[in-house]
Amino acid sequence: MQLRFLGKDSKSGDCPTLYATDRGTYLVQGWRIFANDLLMQLTVPEGETAVEVPTELFDHLKKDGFPSGEFRRLEDPLMVLTPGGTYVVQGLEVTDREALAQMNIPDYETVVEVSKAAITALLEEPRGADLQRRAQPAL
Numbered sequence: 001m002q003l004r005f006l007g008k009d010s011k012s013g014d015c016p017t018l019y020a021t022d023r024g025t026y027l028v029q030g031w032r033i034f035a036n037d038l039l040m041q042l043t044v045p046e047g048e049t050a051v052e053v054p055t056e057l058f059d060h061l062k063k064d065g066f067p068s069g070e071f072r073r074l075e076d077p078l079m080v081l082t083p084g085g086t087y088v089v090q091g092l093e094v095t096d097r098e099a100l101a102q103m104n105i106p107d108y109e110t111v112v113e114v115s116k117a118a119i120t121a122l123l124e125e126p127r128g129a130d131l132q133r134r135a136q137p138a139l
Helices: 055-064 097-101 116-123
Strands: 003-008 017-021 025-032 048-054 079-081 086-093 109-115
Touching: 003 055, 017 055, 025 086, 025 116, 048 055, 048 109, 055 086, 055 116, 109 116
Parallel strands: none
Antiparallel strands: 003 017, 017 025, 025 048, 025 109, 048 086, 079 086, 086 109
16 A cells, blocks of 8 residues: 655644545544543444544545545544544554655554545535534433
């Protein structure tokens, strides 16, 4: 799998990162989710995982030809907006050694793969009864 770096969320160190691949997908490198209240709200099938990233990370979609990285919809289970203003992105857990070797991934991060079609659908205007799922704050 060939990767094209789109951007990071910060200027220094390892941090959430967005890549485009040569197979019509995006790799989203983000923080592992350890918050039990958030994990209890997710249904993560075997082979998938979820990462948490700042919303600003998707501004880098402009480098892949999109006019805006601003999501107009959220779709369960792909994308959830947390009470802290970050996104939880769910997708296939990346295990491709060649792809992982092209990244610098600290222990507290992991990588998910999401189809380009799924991401672009989130940029479209909502139609009808749109799914606007938000993570619930812990009680």
